[in-house]
Amino acid sequence: MPGSGAGNDVPEVGTGLPVAPETSVMPLTASLVDSIGTLDPLPLTAQRLIQVVADEDSSFEDIVRVVEHDPAVGANVLRLANSTLYAGRFKVERLRDAVIRLGPATLMEIALGGYLKRVSCKAPMYDLSEDELFMHSAVASLAIQEISREASEVIPPTASLAALLHDIGKLIMARFQKVSAADVTRICEEKGVSFTEGERLLFGCDHAEVGGAIARSWDFPAGVVEAIERHHDFPLKSGSISLDAVVAANYIAKTIGVGLGAEGLNLKLDQDCLRRLGLEFDKFCRVCARTSARVEDLRRAYGLA
Ligand SMILES: [Fe+2]
Numbered sequence: 021m022p023g024s025g026a027g028n029d030v031p032e033v034g035t036g037l038p039v040a041p042e043t044s045v046m047p048l049t050a051s052l053v054d055s056i057g058t059l060d061p062l063p064l065t066a067q068r069l070i071q072v073v074a075d076e077d078s079s080f081e082d083i084v085r086v087v088e089h090d091p092a093v094g095a096n097v098l099r100l101a102n103s104t105l106y107a108g109r110f111k112v113e114r115l116r117d118a119v120i121r122l123g124p125a126t127l128m129e130i131a132l133g134g135y136l137k138r139v140s141c142k143a144p145m146y147d148l149s150e151d152e153l154f155m156h157s158a159v160a161s162l163a164i165q166e167i168s169r170e171a172s173e174v175i176p177p178t179a180s181l182a183a184l185l186h187d188i189g190k191l192i193m194a195r196f197q198k199v200s201a202a203d204v205t206r207i208c209e210e211k212g213v214s215f216t217e218g219e220r221l222l223f224g225c226d227h228a229e230v231g232g233a234i235a236r237s238w239d240f241p242a243g244v245v246e247a248i249e250r251h252h253d254f255p256l257k258s259g260s261i262s263l264d265a266v267v268a269a270n271y272i273a274k275t276i277g278v279g280l281g282a283e284g285l286n287l288k289l290d291q292d293c294l295r296r297l298g299l300e301f302d303k304f305c306r307v308c309a310r311t312s313a314r315v316e317d318l319r320r321a322y323g324l325a
């Protein structure tokens with residue numbers, strides 16, 4: 021286990037790959053930067069919610085107002101608040117009660133969920149179907165909720181947004197880099213590197229860096245950009261709690277088998293990230309189990325069951 025010898029650590033996955041130097045963001049090629057502009061713009065409600073949730077001075081009423089102004093989002097908020105994924109003892113009928121039940125992170129998921137499903141494309145380079153790509157992101161976001169219950173640190177609500185969008189760079193890579201999953205895995209085996217390192221060897225950048233560039237082009241808060249851009253950094257010596265949470269959430273989604281694709285478990289997790297979150301082995305296992313138990317409800321909530 022890198023950086024540890026403790027027997028209580030989360031077992032490392034991967035195959036004893038050489039330790040890569042801590043990654044640094046490289047400039048993207050002009051064609052990749054151009055292709056980012058071809059993504060559909062974010063829905064207005066999602067843009068507003070992101071800004072309101074990230075603003076420490078905004079109030080609960082500000083959030084309710086954003087949701088009230090979008091009838092489609094409002095209807096989905098009510099539907100999800102009464103779904104098996106979130107249902108409480110009582111049915112909620114007022115929008116503001118549904119907003120209280122779901123919380124800001126889930127509201128952002130609703131505002132972005134339709135968008136992500138719409139822009140998701142088959143990603144043969146990652147050996148992921150559209151639904152798998154979407155579910156992996158949605159489950160990572162769900163894992164953030166469960167991490168929040170166990171972690172010793174307070175997880176900011178924007179971490180959920182970053183988790184939901186952490187692999188957005190894969191959309192651009194899959195659309196514009198015409199290689200197969202076998203091409204990437206071949207170079208990984210030849211060089212003995214992780215899947216992300218394989219991307220970097222082939223293209224000069226990886227999907228996390230592309231995702232960071234997308235988030236920056238959408239004017240996302242700096243913490244969200246960082247969490248998306250650095251979610252495959254290894255070792256992860258420094259970073260925000262949001263970044264640590266997203267790294268852990270990605271790992272948890274993979275550990276419970278959602279969105280494995282060609283990368284599989286050929287990724288590395290810096291144990292310091294879990295330590296900073298206060299997620300010891302038993303807590304990590306509980307987060308995995310609780311997240312896994314909610315996956316089918318999540319599929320149903322998004323019409324993928
Ligand atoms: Fe990723």
Ligand SMILES: [Fe+2]
Pocket residue numbers: 156186187270
């Ligand atoms: Fe991921």
